[in-house]
Amino acid sequence: MTRVAIIANPASSKDIRRVVSHASSVSNNEKTSIVRRVLQGLAATPVHEVWYLPDHAGIVRNAAERQQLPFRLLPFEGQWHDHADDTTLAARLAEQHGVGCLITLGGDGTARAAVKGSRSIPILALSTGTNNAFPQTIEPTLAGLAAGSMACFASEAVTRHALLEIYRNQELLDLALVDVASVADSLGGRAVWEISKVQQVVTTRLTPGTVGLSAIGGHSGIAPADAQAVHVLLGAGRTINVPIAPGLITPVALAESTYLTAGESVELRSGAIALDGEREWMARAGEQWQVKVLADGVATVDIAAALAAFTQQQAR
Structure with missing residues (x-):
């Protein structure tokens, strides 16, 4: 049946x-x-x-x-x-x-x-x-x-x-399909759109063509063939224009970007953790938070x- x-x-x-x-x-x-x-x-x-x-x-x-x-x-x-x-x-x-x-x-x-x-x-x-x-x-x-x-x-x-697995103190906690971001505060609604508060983004979207935080990764550069995700740190550096929301193009300052292959992971900073554009968790001082790339997830x-x-x- x-x-x-x-x-x-x-x-x-x-x-x-x-x-x-x-x-x-x-x-x-x-x-x-x-x-x-x-x-x-x-x-x-x-x-x-x-x-x-x-x-x-x-x-x-x-x-x-x-x-x-x-x-x-x-x-x-x-x-x-x-x-x-x-x-x-x-x-x-x-x-x-x-x-x-x-x-x-x-x-x-x-x-x-x-x-x-x-x-x-x-x-x-x-x-x-x-x-x-x-x-x-x-x-x-x-x-x-x-x-x-x-x-x-x-x-x-x-x-x-690929998808992104989120770990807290080495324990699998959650997942994201498109992007994970650390945000400097937890105030406001769940949705994240104020770039000034975003500290870093990990996204599985490697080419332009999306709207939202994932667009930062797509506009950050040309991905190598084996890349499954990109990790972007925001801060002093070159500025790119990114479609953060429908009809909303925002300048974003990139400090650093690193491409990730299957199985690689990166550390997340403390603050609110947004998954696929919405605040879901708080990363507090003393905790270890990581994002791991899972290919074919x-x-x-x-x-x-x-x-x-x-x-x-x-x-x-």
């Missing part, structure tokens, strides 16, 4: 970066429309079950109304609080249910929460958040086709990405390969 899961975050695209930049917001009505098209794409594949995370806005439930769907649409059972932990738990349940592909709607934070729950399920992250370095922008109908194809007959249509759907497999299957 083939299964796909959908996690739609009703809170994505609503943090402070929407206020201080020129980003638009993705309403829950629009997310419902996106999921409706995803469901239609899935309906064209032989998926048997589609599981989903219930939320207060009823995004998936509303998307399924007045549609004749050939699969069973099933909510994950549990106590849900519209918190990031819900996404992590739902991804863990998806793994237990034998789900073959996980679709998320949100930004980097939503995708990170899902990967914390399961590293084994290939993820297809649709971009509806503020910072979207990890999620993809694709017509949702095609996303549904690709996810269904992945679950049914294209299990090899996978791309592997995340499996994502190779959409082109999954769609090609769908086409080949129809030709048989």
